[in-house]
Amino acid sequence: MLQPRIAKELTRIMGDRVLLGELDRAYYSYDCSFFARQNHYFPDAVVLPRSVEEVAAVMKIAFANRIPVTPRGAGSGAAGGSVPVQGGIVMDLSFWNDIEEVDAENMQAFVRPGVVHAELNKYLAKYNLFFPPDPGSTRMCTLGGMVANNSSGLRAVKYGTTEQYVLGLEVVLPDGRVITTGGPQCRAIKNVTGYNLTKLFVGSEGTLGVITKIRLRLWPRPAARGIVMAVYRELDQAPQTVLEVYRAGIMPSGIEILDESAIKAVNLYRPEINLPDARAILLFEVDGNPASVEWEGREISTIAARRAAAVEWSTDPQRMAELWQGRGVVAAAAAKLRPGGTRIFAGEDVSVPLNRVAAMLEKIRALSSQYGIPAVTYGHIGDGNIHTAVIVNPDSEAELAAAGRLVDAIHRAAIECGGVTTGEHGVGVARSDYSAEELGKSLAVMRQIKNILDPEGIMNPGKIFPRPKNAGAGTKPAQSQPITQHRS
Numbered sequence: 001m002l003q004p005r006i007a008k009e010l011t012r013i014m015g016d017r018v019l020l021g022e023l024d025r026a027y028y029s030y031d032c033s034f035f036a037r038q039n040h041y042f043p044d045a046v047v048l049p050r051s052v053e054e055v056a057a058v059m060k061i062a063f064a065n066r067i068p069v070t071p072r073g074a075g076s077g078a079a080g081g082s083v084p085v086q087g088g089i090v091m092d093l094s095f096w097n098d099i100e101e102v103d104a105e106n107m108q109a110f111v112r113p114g115v116v117h118a119e120l121n122k123y124l125a126k127y128n129l130f131f132p133p134d135p136g137s138t139r140m141c142t143l144g145g146m147v148a149n150n151s152s153g154l155r156a157v158k159y160g161t162t163e164q165y166v167l168g169l170e171v172v173l174p175d176g177r178v179i180t181t182g183g184p185q186c187r188a189i190k191n192v193t194g195y196n197l198t199k200l201f202v203g204s205e206g207t208l209g210v211i212t213k214i215r216l217r218l219w220p221r222p223a224a225r226g227i228v229m230a231v232y233r234e235l236d237q238a239p240q241t242v243l244e245v246y247r248a249g250i251m252p253s254g255i256e257i258l259d260e261s262a263i264k265a266v267n268l269y270r271p272e273i274n275l276p277d278a279r280a281i282l283l284f285e286v287d288g289n290p291a292s293v294e295w296e297g298r299e300i301s302t303i304a305a306r307r308a309a310a311v312e313w314s315t316d317p318q319r320m321a322e323l324w325q326g327r328g329v330v331a332a333a334a335a336k337l338r339p340g341g342t343r344i345f346a347g348e349d350v351s352v353p354l355n356r357v358a359a360m361l362e363k364i365r366a367l368s369s370q371y372g373i374p375a376v377t378y379g380h381i382g383d384g385n386i387h388t389a390v391i392v393n394p395d396s397e398a399e400l401a402a403a404g405r406l407v408d409a410i411h412r413a414a415i416e417c418g419g420v421t422t423g424e425h426g427v428g429v430a431r432s433d434y435s436a437e438e439l440g441k442s443l444a445v446m447r448q449i450k451n452i453l454d455p456e457g458i459m460n461p462g463k464i465f466p467r468p469k470n471a472g473a474g475t476k477p478a479q480s481q482p483i484t485q486h487r488s
């Protein structure tokens with residue numbers, strides 16, 4: 001529990017934007033992860049800051065009293081990153097959502113952390129600019145969360161991930177100091193002065209500081225777009241087409257796969273979409289100027305036709321929307337594969353080498369049968385990032401435990417084939433047990449960096465770094481677990 005003295009100090013700074021009630025704290029014990037479903041960690045207090053001064057003041061109190069602080073955006077994370085596993089303060093930045101400036105001449109924008117991804121791109125349309133990363137959670141996730149997780153999504157294959165677009169950050173360090181990476185006055189796009197601290201904070205998952213302002217590089221909106229859909233009778237033919245498209249010198253803006261489990265789930269969820277009965281469907285999105293889009297679309301269609309049973313190419317907006325529909329709903333559709341089942345976010349984000357995608361998809365299918373738990377697979381095949389939707393019976397304790405073993409086997413299979421447990425959703429707490437294996441000796445260097453910036457260990461503790469063996473992932477869901485104690 002928070003000492004009354006601390007609660008009073010927080011209230012002095014934040015007024016009524018400090019939440020101490022049980023219901024509020026319960027709300028902030030969740031993100032979208034299976035981990036959060038299984039483990040209930042309540043914060044002792046929640047603060048909703050709206051200025052860098054407020055964030056810095058809260059951090060100074062936390063630092064002086066060794067209280068953990070967990071930054072939070074929309075809580076759409078799938079790895080438990082914003083779950084306060086050591087209690088303390090949750091800092092909800094989602095209400096601080098100003099787009100402060102669009103400097104169109106210099107192709108950049110300055111935003112506060114709570115801006116929702118889709119809102120930013122909507123706002124940028126009038127400048128004919130956009131911020132290319134495109135997560136499936138676009139209508140929920142915040143820019144602060146995206147920077148902290150180095151998020152990406154459909155367009156990463158051509159445009160890269162969030163890190164490519166972060167030119168500078170305002171960060172409040174654990175002791176309350178405020179720094180601006182990339183130069184406080186700088187509006188240059190290219191910049192190699194000093195260590196690249198911006199990149200250090202991108203993907204740091206809230207463990208090194210609180211991101212309070214983001215200087216984002218923007219891109220011109222492509223003038224044209226088109227979609228190729230290719231339908232396969234054999235799963236392993238689909239990744240072959242992807243490699244052949246690359247070999248032909250074409251870089252689509254998105255390459256997505258739905259395997260037969262995903263096709264089935266979509267057709268059960270929305271029969272009117274009526275995807276063809278197949279082992280796999282590939283969707284290629286191309287963008288650019290109209291002539292290049294037309295050429296790329298036709299080339300991809302020709303290449304795909306060598307292996308696919310059917311190919312369709314369109315630049316008609318309505319037809320493109322129809323072709324994309326199945327991919328658009330697959331995350332929501334997955335649970336339909338099993339009446340009464342629930343989709344969990346665990347083992348959902350492995351990333352493997354391009355030439356191992358087909359083998360990994362087959363492996364996931366085999367593991368799903370071995371454990372007797374259905375799984376739907378789909379995702380960003382163009383960069384080897386596979387999403388697995390594991391569907392469980394939420395009322396069966398035995399099955400939830402088996403799901404944990406299935407997820408572990410999926411993670412291990414990804415590592416064994418030269419991949420990683422997460423391509424975009426982050427380590428959080430859910431994948432921290434694999435960090436030592438995945439990172440090798442660099443984990444110790446990361447720990448040194450963490451210790452320098454966060455000597456009291458208050459910044460989102462329990463994330464990225466492996467947990468002590470007795471820490472509780474996979475434990476029984478607690479109805480009213482006692483509020484966790486912080487270290488003070």
Ligand SMILES: Cc1cc2nc3c(=O)[nH]c(=O)nc-3n(C[C@H](O)[C@H](O)[C@H](O)COP(=O)(O)OP(=O)(O)OC[C@H]3O[C@@H](n4cnc5c(N)ncnc54)[C@H](O)[C@@H]3O)c2cc1C
Pocket residue numbers: 031032070071072073074075076077078080081082093113134135136137140141142143144145146147148149150151152153154205206207209210211212331424425426428460463
């Ligand atoms: C249906 C669905 C689809 C998704 N699709 C994608 C996808 O396509 N691509 C993708 O990359 N992810 C995807 N995600 C995962 C998730 O949406 C992203 O990781 C997202 O960027 C998290 O943003 P958030 O605002 O919800 O952050 P949160 O979940 O609140 O936090 C995520 C992490 O960031 C830290 N953090 C948040 N704000 C700050 C801040 N201001 N300063 C410091 N640290 C901070 C938190 O401590 C936590 O570690 C999806 C999730 C769902 C549920």
